[in-house]
Amino acid sequence: MTLPKNRRKATVSKQGTIKGGLAGKILRVDLAAGKVWTEDSEPYAARTLGGRGTNSLILMNEIETGTKWDHPANLLCFGAGSLVGTAVPGACRTDISTINVFSGGKGSANVGGSWGAELKYAGYDHVVIREKAERPVYLYINDDRVEIRDASWLWGKTIYETEDLLRQELGDENIEIAAIGPAGENRVRGSAILIDTAKAAGGSGVGCVMGDKKVKAIAVRGHGSIKVFDPQGFMEAVANANRQCQANRAKVQSMRQSGAARFEDVDFEGWETCMVIRNGQDDFWEREKRARLMNPESGTPSMRRKVRACFSCPIGCMPFMEKAPGKYREMKGEGFWINGLWSVARFDISDPETAVAFWLLANDLGLDSDYVAAGLAWIFECYEKGFLDKKDTDGLELKWGNGEALIELMRKLAYREGIGDLLADGMLEAAKKIGRGSEYYLSHLKGQPSIEPFRIPKGWGLAVSTSPVAGRHLRGSIRGPIHSGPGGSDYDIVHCQNQAKSVVWQSKTKELEDNLGICVYVGTWSGAHFMTPANYAEFVRTAMGLPVTEKDLMEHFAVVGRNLEKAFNSLHTNLNREDDLPPKRFREEEVKTGPYKGFKADEDEYNAMLDEFYELWGLDKKTGMQTREVLERIGLKDVADKLARKGVLKKESP
Amino acid sequence: MNRIVRNAAVCYGCKMCQLVCSFHHTGTFWPERSSIRVSRNPQKGTVKWQIDTTCDLCRSEGKPVCVRNCSYEALRIDTAQEPKESDRE
Numbered sequence: 001m002t003l004p005k006n007r008r009k010a011t012v013s014k015q016g017t018i019k020g021g022l023a024g025k026i027l028r029v030d031l032a033a034g035k036v037w038t039e040d041s042e043p044y045a046a047r048t049l050g051g052r053g054t055n056s057l058i059l060m061n062e063i064e065t066g067t068k069w070d071h072p073a074n075l076l077c078f079g080a081g082s083l084v085g086t087a088v089p090g091a092c093r094t095d096i097s098t099i100n101v102f103s104g105g106k107g108s109a110n111v112g113g114s115w116g117a118e119l120k121y122a123g124y125d126h127v128v129i130r131e132k133a134e135r136p137v138y139l140y141i142n143d144d145r146v147e148i149r150d151a152s153w154l155w156g157k158t159i160y161e162t163e164d165l166l167r168q169e170l171g172d173e174n175i176e177i178a179a180i181g182p183a184g185e186n187r188v189r190g191s192a193i194l195i196d197t198a199k200a201a202g203g204s205g206v207g208c209v210m211g212d213k214k215v216k217a218i219a220v221r222g223h224g225s226i227k228v229f230d231p232q233g234f235m236e237a238v239a240n241a242n243r244q245c246q247a248n249r250a251k252v253q254s255m256r257q258s259g260a261a262r263f264e265d266v267d268f269e270g271w272e273t274c275m276v277i278r279n280g281q282d283d284f285w286e287r288e289k290r291a292r293l294m295n296p297e298s299g300t301p302s303m304r305r306k307v308r309a310c311f312s313c314p315i316g317c318m319p320f321m322e323k324a325p326g327k328y329r330e331m332k333g334e335g336f337w338i339n340g341l342w343s344v345a346r347f348d349i350s351d352p353e354t355a356v357a358f359w360l361l362a363n364d365l366g367l368d369s370d371y372v373a374a375g376l377a378w379i380f381e382c383y384e385k386g387f388l389d390k391k392d393t394d395g396l397e398l399k400w401g402n403g404e405a406l407i408e409l410m411r412k413l414a415y416r417e418g419i420g421d422l423l424a425d426g427m428l429e430a431a432k433k434i435g436r437g438s439e440y441y442l443s444h445l446k447g448q449p450s451i452e453p454f455r456i457p458k459g460w461g462l463a464v465s466t467s468p469v470a471g472r473h474l475r476g477s478i479r480g481p482i483h484s485g486p487g488g489s490d491y492d493i494v495h496c497q498n499q500a501k502s503v504v505w506q507s508k509t510k511e512l513e514d515n516l517g518i519c520v521y522v523g524t525w526s527g528a529h530f531m532t533p534a535n536y537a538e539f540v541r542t543a544m545g546l547p548v549t550e551k552d553l554m555e556h557f558a559v560v561g562r563n564l565e566k567a568f569n570s571l572h573t574n575l576n577r578e579d580d581l582p583p584k585r586f587r588e589e590e591v592k593t594g595p596y597k598g599f600k601a602d603e604d605e606y607n608a609m610l611d612e613f614y615e616l617w618g619l620d621k622k623t624g625m626q627t628r629e630v631l632e633r634i635g636l637k638d639v640a641d642k643l644a645r646k647g648v649l650k651k652e653s654p
Numbered sequence: 655m656n657r658i659v660r661n662a663a664v665c666y667g668c669k670m671c672q673l674v675c676s677f678h679h680t681g682t683f684w685p686e687r688s689s690i691r692v693s694r695n696p697q698k699g700t701v702k703w704q705i706d707t708t709c710d711l712c713r714s715e716g717k718p719v720c721v722r723n724c725s726y727e728a729l730r731i732d733t734a735q736e737p738k739e740s741d742r743e
Contacts, residue, residue, distance in 0.1 A: 086683050087673050087723070114669065114694070121685060160697055173693045173702070196696040225676070225684030235677070238723075245725065252725075306699055309666035312673060314725035316666040320699035334696050 018042050019545030020229035021082045022050065023120040026058075027146060029139065031213060032072065032131035036146045041125040047635065048564070049515035049540070049557040050082035050125060052108060055097035056564035058128060059106070060639065065571050065646065069099040069107070069205070070187075070212050078127040078178070078218070080116030081517015084311075085226040087238045088539055089245060089531065090522025092116060092311035094195070095514050100204045101189050102426060102447035103470040105569035107204030110474070110514055112310035113195035118176040121222025133214040136185075140170070141220045151216040155185060158364045159194045160333065166219050178218045181366020183414040184211035189426040190371020190449065194363060198318070198334035199310070202368035203448070203472050229545030237538040241531050245314045251528040255315050255521065256307055264301050266291045270338075270479065272595060273456045273493060278348050278400055279377035280443055280585055283455050284594025289350035293341060299352040300336065308334055315521055315530075323356045328407060331360040342451055343373035347380060347406055354403030361407060365414035370472070374449035375427040376409055378442045379419075387436045394418035443583045445471030446575055452477075454582035454601040455591050459491065459499035461601055462609050463507065466580045468565035474520060476507030480527075494596065496605040500612035508558035512536050515561060560634050562617065566626060567639045570648040577624045581606055620650040628652060656711060656733050658690075658718060660703045665728040667694045667701035671720035678712055678719045690720060 022045055025038040044054040055077040067073050076098045083091040094116035100107030119127065122143050129139075138151040154162055159181040166177055176196065184191035184207035191207030192200040201207075228234040245252060257264075266287065275285045293299050303323050309316035322332040340359040349355070362369040382388050383398035390397070394412065396405045396419070412420030422430050427449050431439035443450050448470035454461035463476035480493045491498040509524040512533060522530050537550040548557075569575050581587065582601040590600045614621050618630035627650045631640035643649035669685070669692045676688035689709035693702040711731065712718040721729045 087670065087677065089725075163697065173695070196694075198696055223686045225680065225682040225687070227682045231677075231681050242723065242725070307666060308694075308696075308699060308701075309668035309726075311668065312670050313666075313668050314670075316668065316726065332697075332699075334699060 017545070018046050018082075020227050021086060021543040023080075023085070023123050023125045023224070023226060025124050026126040026128060027124040027141065029127065029129045029146075029148065030131050031129060031133040031137065031148065031215070034148055036148070038124070045082055045125070046546075048560055049512070049553075051079050051093075051517050052095035052097060052110070052514035053511070053557070053561045053564065054126060055079040055095050055108070056106065056561065056568065058126075059097060059099075060564055060568055063099065063572070067099065067572070069101045069104065069209055072131045074099045074130075074209060076129040076206070076209050076213060076215075078119070080119050080125055081515060082125070083539055083543055084116045084517035085120035086228060086543055087235070087312060088516075088518065088543070089238070089241050089312060089314045090310070090519040091517045092313060093514065093517040093519055094119070094201070096193055096201045096206045098204070098206055098209045099572070100446075100448070100470055101208050102205060102428075102444075103569070103573055103575065105446070105470070105573040105575060106468055106565040107206060107209070108469045108565070109193070109201035109203040109206045111193070111195050111199045111201035112313075112519055113176070113199040114311040115176040115178050115195045115220060116517060117311045118174075118220045118222050120226055121224050122220055123222065123224050127218065129213060129215060132212065136214050136216050138166070138217040138219060139215065141218065143221070143223055154216045156182065158182060159197050159366050160364050162217055163197045166217060170219055170221075172221055174221060176220045178220075179366070180207045180210045180216060181364060181414065183366045184208055185216070186414065186416050186424065187211050188367065188413060188416070188424040190368040190375065191366055192362075192368040194366055196334070198363055200335075200363060200368065202370060204469055205368075207366055207368070228543040230542045234539070234542035237535070237542050240538065241535050242314065244535070245522070245530040248528045248530060251526070252315055252530075255317050255526065264294055264296050266294055274453045274460065274479065275342065275345055276443070276451060276453050277345055279346060279381040279441065280589070281381070282593055283453060283591040283596065283599070285345050289345075289348075292350045293344070293352050293355060295352070300341070300355055303352070303356050304336070305332075310519065313519065313522060315526075317521060321356050321360060323353060323360065326353050327404060328353065328357040328361075331357060331364075333360050333363060335359065335363060339369055339373075339451070343369055344403075344406075346373050346377040346451060347402075348400040349403050349406065350401075351403050354407065357403075357407055358410070361410055365410065367410060367414055370451050371449050372410055372413065374443055374451045375423060376406060376413070378427055378438075378449070379409070379423060379430075381441050382434060382438050385438075385441070387434050387438050392419060440585060443585065445583065446573075446579050448472075450583070454586040455599045456596045457493050458496045458601075458605070458609065459493070459503050461582050461586075462499060462606065462613060463503045465582050465606075466503075466610070466613060468562070468569055474525070475510060476503045478502045478506050494599065496602070496609050500609050500616060503613060504616045507562065508554050509533055511558035511561035512553050515557065516540070556634055559630070560636065563626060563631060563634065563636060564639070566619075567631075567636070567643055570626065570643055571646055577610070577622070580610060580624060623650065625650040656731050658705055658709060658711070658720060658729055659732040661728050661730075662701070662703070664726050665701055665703060666726050667692060668725070670723050670725065671729060674719040674723045675709075678715065679708070
């Protein structure tokens, strides 16, 4: 199959010439033809700033309307950020974009580690995979030597086994591996792609798409270099950024100590505002349960052996956990973040061993922990409400607090055993089969199960609900003025007023961070604002040679990225304004206990926030549709034309 | 002979030293042309760190760039004749 070259030419137009930062090539892989080739990445990045933006543009250009995620024509796009591989602090991130297996619209997951940097040293900013392999394969990329190799000997292996075997096979300790586990192979919808065994690209079912294409892993080794436009100016910009990080030593230290997970801080205010308990029956968890989970001597912190950092990161937030044999087998590995604690709380589990086992097992099986937590907690509630009984659950007693049942259910999910098979095709599909009104209790956004809170932190809920990639809190979620930055507004976290502006500011900075490949913790989402868009502009000028200001980044490139994803959804789905509201349960049921008793995601208040949010993005308030005016201003006339042809662009006034 | 040594106990394995060292030598970010090699084993949580004889202590730049850019303060110039600090874990 050949690339639609003429179509691509027509839709890639340059906005300026990039003179550094990029590796320069997109690696194209056609699994059916067994062919690989390259094209220049610069024309795309000049239009989008690179990274996720370029992935989105490729999908926009090349996916025909109506294509489903499991069609061979779906593309799986890996994109390292434009500054990855340079000395920008925390520039280590890779975006993985494809058709979202839940919403049918834009899918995207973002991940750290060293894989993206290695890809760039091999000479590529992106890897774009089309079609499906007949038999399991892995890609071996060693500079310009690229091979599609047999992976039948790896099929069925867990993430840890795969990493071990591939490193042995390739005989290079510097190899970087992105892999799927049994979950992805079995096309479990909530499957992740794991980098270095521990960093999960979790959302949108990207691991499921990789498994569908029968790609077990992508192993990368690069020996080349990344050049920057103005080396001296660039290193000054890096020194400025490092000074900003070091000036906030207390915050750096706290993120290092706590592994960014507030591991030991039982009284962290987020525990009272961002908890969802028993699948959403309440948003308050008793202090003694948190204290048990986080006890320094016997809780999760006692299993933290050391802390590690991703490539070029000045913070280092990644704990290395070691769990002795106990209820579950011995496990150890990198990674354990705050989601691990939130996830088990959803099952009312305060046992630290289960919390760590949950996380490490999700990694090893290649499961997205959010999908597991949100989906399986829903099944626990179905069991409690009598929609299922022990016959349906293969004898498992799915009662709140039962960690062993959770761990066994995860295994069944990854291997599609018994009840696992029912849940593997997505929780909405399972709800249709279970019936009896069970869907109401499933917390999902645009089809993707969600562990997020909506009733107390309103700006957080707004960002999650409006995320173009179906939920997830890294598309603008705010939990107080700490997340708002200089462009944000002052507001009270638990009330709806005055939050939309800050959500939009945070969403825009995230667009830039994903295009440039900068981790949000080193950027604008840590609460410390170690770096801000002013730093990003300095980097883009000195590394990439684009003469941009902070305003150009925030008002042009950030808007391009968001609009490409929004447009993709408009072209490929029927999502509308209703889909930008929190799940129904949280709009109807109040918080039952704790300091926020009586709070809910009031529909009128959320709708008022949504009006303001749409207005700030230049969307039609009534329908959420994009306008020609905005799209043409940011150079996306071709996208506006496509939307108009499908009738999903706001009608212009006569 | 002066040399750069690493305190493995506080090294997080971010590879920034390898990266800026390559910049010192080549004016580009080229880890293969660095005097420093960092390899990580994510399953063991270990970080292997080695420095070779191409290290010139950045004499032309004052303080060595690796020491200057280490956010974890894991690197320093050692003036002792014999190795005394392990870079192994």
